[in-house]
Every structure is written in structure tokens, then in C-alpha cells.
Amino acid sequence: MIDAKKYLHTEILEHQAVVANLLQAVEQPFLDLLAACENTYHNGGKIVFFGNGGSAADAQHLATELTVRYSKNRKPIPALALTTDTSALTAIGNDYSFEHLFARQVEALCSKNDVVIGISTSGKSPNVLAGLKAAKDIGAVASAFTGGTGGLLGGLARPLLIVPSTTTARIQEMHITLGQILCGALELRLGLLD
Numbered sequence: 001m002i003d004a005k006k007y008l009h010t011e012i013l014e015h016q017a018v019v020a021n022l023l024q025a026v027e028q029p030f031l032d033l034l035a036a037c038e039n040t041y042h043n044g045g046k047i048v049f050f051g052n053g054g055s056a057a058d059a060q061h062l063a064t065e066l067t068v069r070y071s072k073n074r075k076p077i078p079a080l081a082l083t084t085d086t087s088a089l090t091a092i093g094n095d096y097s098f099e100h101l102f103a104r105q106v107e108a109l110c111s112k113n114d115v116v117i118g119i120s121t122s123g124k125s126p127n128v129l130a131g132l133k134a135a136k137d138i139g140a141v142a143s144a145f146t147g148g149t150g151g152l153l154g155g156l157a158r159p160l161l162i163v164p165s166t167t168t169a170r171i172q173e174m175h176i177t178l179g180q181i182l183c184g185a186l187e188l189r190l191g192l193l194d
Contacts, residue, residue, distance in 0.1 A: 014170060021164040022174055029159035034182060036115050036141045036159065038189050045113030045140075046078035050102045050131055054172050055119035055145075056083035062117075062179040070183040074192035082106070082131070102131025112139030120144065121171040123151020123162075132157050145178060147171030 037047055047066060049059035059081040066079035082105045083089070092104045102118070110116060116135035118128040123146035133156060135142040144157035148166045163174040 011169075014165075014167065015173060018163065018165045018167075018170045018174060022178075025164045026161045026178065029161045030178065030182070032159040033115070033117075033143050033161065034185050034189065036143065037182070037186050040113060040115045040141070041077060041186075041190055043113045045111065045115065046080060048080055048082060048106070048110055048114055048116045048135075048140075049119065050082040050105075050117075051119030051128060052125055055121065055128075055175070056081070058119055058172070058176050058179060059083050059117075061176065062183060065180065065183040066186070070180070070187050072187075074187060077186060077190070077192070080109075082109075099126045099130055101127045103127070103134040106131050106134040106140075107138070110135060110138060110140050115141040115143060118142070118144040118153075118157065119146075119175055120151065120153070121147050121168050121175075123148065123153040129153070129156065145175045147174075 040047060049063050050056070051059050060083055063079040063081040066077040068076070082102050088105060089101060092101050096104060106116060116132065118132045120128040123144070128144070129152055132142040132144060136156065142157050143159050144153045145161045146153050147163040150160060150162045153160055161178055163171045165171050165174070
């Protein structure tokens, strides 16, 4: 039987250790991503998110924070998640393959004025890698949130925010934290608050 108190303490302490190392690991790539998002807004582009599983939920969450509001009423920031169109997801998966899920949508919906953010805890998800390659091929900013060593995202995604952990739960916790900070910083940077 699990010792729930011990488990709780272990998980919280591990979370705190990752947070303690996060700032140093992601500060410059975060600032670079914020600048890219600001430029995208001013150039008429949009911010596009995608990922699998929990990362798909994060993609939807962050796109909504931008199109609706993060902290206060403001003008909308163009953003979308490539994980919400069930017809596209099932057709691409059936007619091509699951690996092409995001690449096909990037090819159809994105331009060189966009910032495309792939979210992958391992940095090895074939469909995330293919989506970012498609973004890079059209000249968009191909960025990513990941963890551990960065997986296969090094050299493909830039800016690349790597959470200093190999524990999936800790990486996911930091991804949504970083994503929400990005939304808040972008609101402030763009001066859109009413």
C-alpha cells in the first residue's frame, strides 16, 4: 500500500527542484520566443500550438488564453491549436498517417509570418517533429517546449525551451506554467490591456 503522505511530499519536493532550475534553463529561449510572438502579432501573423495527449490539451489551453483573454479584457491575439478539428485529425490520420497530423495542417494554415510551437515532453514525437519541419520549410518560426535532453528537437526548433527534468509530470507542469507566463508577458508587451 502506498504511503500517500510520503508520495505527496516526494512529488512536491521534485516539483520545487525543477522550478528552482527552470529559470536558468529557459530564460533566453523564453525571451526569444516572446520577441518572436510580438513580431508575429505586428506582422499580421498568428501563434499556432500543437502536441499529443496532455500536450494537446496545453495547446488548446494556450491558444484560448490568447484568442479570448489571459488576465484582463483586451484585443484578441490570433492563435489556434491544431488539435481541435476532429474532421481534419481523423482524415489526415486515415488518408495519410498519424505522423502527418500536424504537418498537413501547418502546410494548409500557416505562413512565414507565424510562430509555430510544438509541445512534446520527450522531444521525439514524430508528428510534432514533422509539424515543426513543415513550419521551418515555409519560413515560420518553429519553436518548441520539451524536456530532458530535448530529444530530436535540437537544431529543428528555435527557440527551444527545455525543462530540466526527465519526469513527464514535471515537464508538463512546467510547460503549462511557461505557456501561461508567455501569454501574460505577450499581453503586457503588446499593450493590449483595456
